Every structure is written in structure tokens, then in C-alpha cells.
Amino acid sequence: MSNSNSLVDILTEEVDIVQLEILQRSSIFRQGVMTFLAWVFHKPISLHAHGSQFHVFYARLAKWMQQLLSWVFCKCQRLIVLSESWKAFYIENLGLKPDRVVVFYNLVKVPDEVPQRSLFELSEKINLLFLGRIGQWKGAFDLSIAFSLLPIEYKTRSSLIMAGDGEIEQAGNLVKTLNLENYIKLPGWIGSDKHDILLT
Numbered sequence: 001m002s003n004s005n006s007l008v009d010i011l012t013e014e015v016d017i018v019q020l021e022i023l024q025r026s027s028i029f030r031q032g033v034m035t036f037l038a039w040v041f042h043k044p045i046s047l048h049a050h051g052s053q054f055h056v057f058y059a060r061l062a063k064w065m066q067q068l069l070s071w072v073f074c075k076c077q078r079l080i081v082l083s084e085s086w087k088a089f090y091i092e093n094l095g096l097k098p099d100r101v102v103v104f105y106n107l108v109k110v111p112d113e114v115p116q117r118s119l120f121e122l123s124e125k126i127n128l129l130f131l132g133r134i135g136q137w138k139g140a141f142d143l144s145i146a147f148s149l150l151p152i153e154y155k156t157r158s159s160l161i162m163a164g165d166g167e168i169e170q171a172g173n174l175v176k177t178l179n180l181e182n183y184i185k186l187p188g189w190i191g192s193d194k195h196d197i198l199l200t
Contacts, residue, residue, distance in 0.1 A: 019045075074096060080103075
């Protein structure tokens with residue numbers, strides 16, 4: 001739902017709860033206005049924090065802007081974060097009560113034990129896929145370096161596709177430096193094509 005539609009719903013009392021996703025930079029101020037309006041109209045507020053660089057953004061703000069953001073965040077009934085470290089950050093820096101900050105853990109089930117399998121037991125080539133923002137914070141560069149450390153017999157039986165926006169040029173330069181052009185592809189941002197890639 002767009003902010004304009006959300007505003008109309010709040011003003012016409014067509015909603016029972018307001019849920020907003022918070023990133024950083026201009027997003028936080030746009031959603032801050034929506035949070036204020038929801039508070040004025042006595043709507044319960046749930047914020048979902050996504051910005052991976054929010055701590056950097058926050059540290060660069062003037063003190064009065066930090067206090068303003070603290071006021072905004074403290075108006076929510078629940079703040080959803082993605083890790084315990086982020087929970088600690090929002091409690092310590094923005095003054096949220098611990099019982100209002102909820103950690104939403106990764107839904108990917110990690111097995112208790114990874115089976116030992118040899119690449120040579122597999123009859124087909126292994127395709128590895130990375131979907132996300134290309135850059136240091138998402139581990140894309142680390143992934144390229146890790147791939148370069150594989151034994152040559154594993155590399156020749158594998159391919160790595162890293163699709164997404166971000167620091168694509170830097171990633172391409174790293175791939176060239178590591179002599180991995182034959183193994184790692186950087187197609188850039190993909191939309192509906194990702195379903196085809198996932199099935200290959």
C-alpha cells in the first residue's frame with residue numbers, strides 16, 4: 001500500500017493497526033510522518049527495521065534529529081528487527097523498551113549436521129546462485145574470494161551466478177583479479193527471470 005493510500009485509510013479510520021517498514025535516509029522520515037499520524041489517531045503501530053546501514057546513518061545525524069527519531073520509534077507498540085545485535089542497538093540508542101523489540105529470525109532451517117558429499121558423486125554441474133545487493137555488506141565479495149579458494153577440480157564442476165544491483169563494477173573487477181570470469185557471472189538486477197534461474 002502506498003503512503004498516500006495509507007494516509008487516507010488512517011484519516012478515514014479504515015485500519016486497525018499500522019505496519020511500516022523502516023529503511024534509512026529519506027525512508028525513515030517519510031515513515032516517521034506516518035508513525036506520527038497513526039499515533040495521533042490512536043492506531044497501534046508496528047515498525048519493521050530493514051536498513052543494514054541504519055547505525056551509520058543514525059550516527060551521522062545531528063543530536064536533535066537523533067532525539068526526533070527516538071521519539072518516533074518509541075511510539076510503536078512493536079519494533080521488528082532481524083538479529084539480537086540490532087535489538088540491542090535500538091534499545092541502547094533509541095531508548096526502546098526491551099519487551100517492545102522483537103527479533104524476527106531467519107526462516108531458513110539450518111541442518112544440525114551437514115552431510116559429507118563429494119562433488120564427484122554428482123553427475124551434473126553445480127550451479128550456485130546469489131540473489132541480493134552486490135556489495136561488501138551482503139558478503140558478495142567474500143563469496144567470490146571463497147569460490148577462488150576451491151580446488152580447481154571443484155571450480156570446473158561449478159558455476160556461480162551473483163544477480164542483483166549494487167557494486168557490480170567492483171564485483172566484476174574482483175572476479176577478473178581472481179581469474180574467475182569463466183566461473184562467476186554478474187547479470188545485474190533480474191526480475192521475473194529469477195524463477196528461471198532458480199530452476200536451472
